[in-house]
Amino acid sequence: MLKKNDALKSAQLEAQSIRKKAEQSAEKELEQIIENGKQSAEQIIEQAKKDIEIQTNTARKELLENVGDITVKVVEKFVVTKISDEDKKQTIDKLIQQVSNK
Numbered sequence: 139m140l141k142k143n144d145a146l147k148s149a150q151l152e153a154q155s156i157r158k159k160a161e162q163s164a165e166k167e168l169e170q171i172i173e174n175g176k177q178s179a180e181q182i183i184e185q186a187k188k189d190i191e192i193q194t195n196t197a198r199k200e201l202l203e204n205v206g207d208i209t210v211k212v213v214e215k216f217v218v219t220k221i222s223d224e225d226k227k228q229t230i231d232k233l234i235q236q237v238s239n240k
Contacts, residue, residue, distance in 0.1 A: 202237055206230030 210226050
């Protein structure tokens, strides 16, 4: 009877030990999953910020080019001679630089 009690107590202690290890392992795994999720979220946010910056710069450049084109067209209306494509490009580039520096 004493051996049975000892065996039962030993089995219970072993079961508790296994359960405790499993809980600790699950807790560590959960912490790792949460940490990985946080890192992934940070990476997504950083990439989104970069994408927004690129899109903003692209839109700004396109807008400036359009403003330059419009400006050249308006000036052409007032100038008797037409402006060459090369002069047009230089004028637009100068305008873009001036507006970008402001």
